[in-house]
Amino acid sequence: MLETICLAKYYNNGSQLVKALDNVTLTFEKGKVYGVVGHNGAGKTTLIKLLCGLVFPTTGSVLIDKKPLYPDNFKLLSCIGAILEGSRNIFWNLTPIQNVRYFSMLRGLSYKEVAPIVENYFEIFELKSKLDTPVRNLSQGMKQKIAIIVSLLHNPDILLLDEPTLGLDPNSSNSMQKLIRDIAVNKKKLVIITSHQLSLIEKLSDEIVFLSKGTVCYHGSIKGFVSGKSKQMYILKLNSDLRSINGDFLKNREFVEINDKQNLATLSIPEDELNTVLRYLVSKNISILSVEKRMPTLEEVFLNEATE
Amino acid sequence: MKITGIILAEGYREFMYFKRYSLERISSTIMLIFIFIGFVYSSADFSNGTVSYDKVVIAHKVVGFLVWFFALDAVGHLSSAIREDMHIGILEQIALSPYPLIYNLYGRSISRFFINLSIAAIMFLLFTFFFGLKINIGFPAFLVFIITYAGLYGMGLTFAGLTLVFKRLGPVTTIVRFFLLIFTGAVIPLSVFPGFLQKFSHFIPMTEGLNIMKALIFNNASFFYVVSEKNFLYFIFNTAVYMFLGIKTFSYFEKRARKDGALGTY
Numbered sequence: 001m002l003e004t005i006c007l008a009k010y011y012n013n014g015s016q017l018v019k020a021l022d023n024v025t026l027t028f029e030k031g032k033v034y035g036v037v038g039h040n041g042a043g044k045t046t047l048i049k050l051l052c053g054l055v056f057p058t059t060g061s062v063l064i065d066k067k068p069l070y071p072d073n074f075k076l077l078s079c080i081g082a083i084l085e086g087s088r089n090i091f092w093n094l095t096p097i098q099n100v101r102y103f104s105m106l107r108g109l110s111y112k113e114v115a116p117i118v119e120n121y122f123e124i125f126e127l128k129s130k131l132d133t134p135v136r137n138l139s140q141g142m143k144q145k146i147a148i149i150v151s152l153l154h155n156p157d158i159l160l161l162d163e164p165t166l167g168l169d170p171n172s173s174n175s176m177q178k179l180i181r182d183i184a185v186n187k188k189k190l191v192i193i194t195s196h197q198l199s200l201i202e203k204l205s206d207e208i209v210f211l212s213k214g215t216v217c218y219h220g221s222i223k224g225f226v227s228g229k230s231k232q233m234y235i236l237k238l239n240s241d242l243r244s245i246n247g248d249f250l251k252n253r254e255f256v257e258i259n260d261k262q263n264l265a266t267l268s269i270p271e272d273e274l275n276t277v278l279r280y281l282v283s284k285n286i287s288i289l290s291v292e293k294r295m296p297t298l299e300e301v302f303l304n305e306a307t308e
Numbered sequence: 309m310k311i312t313g314i315i316l317a318e319g320y321r322e323f324m325y326f327k328r329y330s331l332e333r334i335s336s337t338i339m340l341i342f343i344f345i346g347f348v349y350s351s352a353d354f355s356n357g358t359v360s361y362d363k364v365v366i367a368h369k370v371v372g373f374l375v376w377f378f379a380l381d382a383v384g385h386l387s388s389a390i391r392e393d394m395h396i397g398i399l400e401q402i403a404l405s406p407y408p409l410i411y412n413l414y415g416r417s418i419s420r421f422f423i424n425l426s427i428a429a430i431m432f433l434l435f436t437f438f439f440g441l442k443i444n445i446g447f448p449a450f451l452v453f454i455i456t457y458a459g460l461y462g463m464g465l466t467f468a469g470l471t472l473v474f475k476r477l478g479p480v481t482t483i484v485r486f487f488l489l490i491f492t493g494a495v496i497p498l499s500v501f502p503g504f505l506q507k508f509s510h511f512i513p514m515t516e517g518l519n520i521m522k523a524l525i526f527n528n529a530s531f532f533y534v535v536s537e538k539n540f541l542y543f544i545f546n547t548a549v550y551m552f553l554g555i556k557t558f559s560y561f562e563k564r565a566r567k568d569g570a571l572g573t574y
Contacts, residue, residue, distance in 0.1 A: 009569075011568070012568070049400075049572075052404055054403055054404070054566065054572070055566060056563070056567045074408075075406045076406070080404065081404075084400050084572065088398070089397065091321070091396075092396065093325070094324055098324055102320055102324075103317070103401075105313050105314075105316045105320060106313060106314055106317040106402065106405055107313065107405075108314075150401070
């Protein structure tokens with residue numbers, strides 16, 4: 001288990017202190033994937049770096065299995081694997097195999113010990129034919145994959161991934177997502193991801209941490225976040241050209257989106273507007289093809305938050 | 309995890325880089341050979357229309373120059389290695405190790421020592437053959453050299469630590485490297501410098517080491533005699549101070565870099 005207690009980080013910027021994180025108290029459990037989301041400068045990367053000892057906190061503590069990481073219990077870092085700058089986290093002048101050899105030695109492991117794990121990952125990421133090619137000659141996505149393999153070499157209990165699918169093609173991104181879920185669910189590891197790809201976070205995470213201006217605004221399930229931040233939506237499909245009716249009624253209503261094409265229209269309506277809109281449509285003899293309940297996506301809520 | 313693993317990893321990296329950039333290493337070695345030949349011929353006598361030089365003086369210069377060759381690397385390599393790691397973005401990944409970064413630098417220093425030893429051996433053979441010299445470097449002199457090297461690496465650790473926070477120290481280490489060539493008695497006798505510079509020179513880890521090495525190699529002084537001398541004790545003390553300062557300074561700046569979040573910035 002990984003915990004943060006009243007974690008704060010302030011940077012000294014000349015004469016003033018700049019807040020990066022403040023009063024962050026969180027608990028992360030093994031066997032789950034956590035998504036850390038927030039706008040640029042919200043403190044996501046600072047949080048990740050504080051969790052793995054790369055940045056020292058101003059106040060507060062990080063506990064790994066109830067043992068404090070700070071001020072100097074860095075032996076605990078042996079159970080952490082991380083990707084912080086993606087493809088920049090590996091040596092471009094060495095080949096993938098040479099990178100693996102270097103990082104396994106750095107972790108106190110021989111190549112023989114890591115070979116079965118590594119070969120499996122090379123297989124999953126379709127890198128077997130590139131093992132002796134210098135990393136600089138590989139594509140961005142391949143570099144990213146090697147960085148991920150390197151972070152998994154010592155079979156860490158905690159995996160911190162900053163933008164793990166950056167530069168990956170859809171196939172590789174898919175393999176990566178499966179791998180992350182497998183690591184968390186089947187191998188009972190703790191995975192923390194930050195990404196601006198909110199669809200990825202939504203797909204992978206069991207829980208999310210929403211950071212804004214260095215403080216935690218929400219920590220819990222995605223469903224809880226979405227329902228707490230926005231209204232339940234209903235999708236109405238209509239067999240009608242909305243231009244023939246009084247569009248003002250619909251257009252003037254908040255949350256109503258109209259997409260009309262030929263004689264088909266789709267309305268996206270919040271729960272509290274549903275009855276009024278339905279009554280209006282029935283009074284105008286507009287036939288309703290379907291009514292579907294839909295939760296807003298994480299991305300929609302996130303964008304909505306940004307606008308507010 | 310074992311510390312030996314870190315040292316092995318860094319040794320492996322240095323070796324792979326040496327292989328990858330062997331042309332750079334070869335050309336910089338050739339450049340050093342030319343510089344040394346230039347030193348010798350600039351002090352040679354050409355008055356009779358032929359070249360003549362004092363072989364004893366050249367032998368002293370060979371020893372001084374080769375020790376400086378190691379100093380060149382010891383003082384500047386760690387700093388430039390840290391800068392390169394920050395620049396390419398790998399330093400944070402390395403710093404995820406449960407041990408302080410200084411162990412990585414120990415690993416790099418040890419592997420560099422062996423790489424430089426093989427290059428120095430080639431230069432030594434070349435110089436002795438070219439100038440017809442006979443220099444017998446025995447084990448005691450080699451031992452003194454290793455202690456000298458440790459002191460120089462103490463200086464190197466200080467610069468590496470400063471690089472973590474101040475990033476670009478290239479010109480500073482270059483000044484120090486040439487200072488070591490000129491003001492330690494490596495190729496120019498200390499006696500030609502003003503008194504204050506001579507005194508200052510004895511605070512540099514290389515000066516006393518070179519003096520003792522030259523006494524062992526050229527004056528046939530016995531190791532036990534040298535060890536019993538006052539200046540040997542000072543040499544050991546001076547080396548220990550540089551090592552201690554190097555380790556402490558690096559550890560301080562590593563902590564500061566982690567506090568400032570500067571490990572990943574360049």
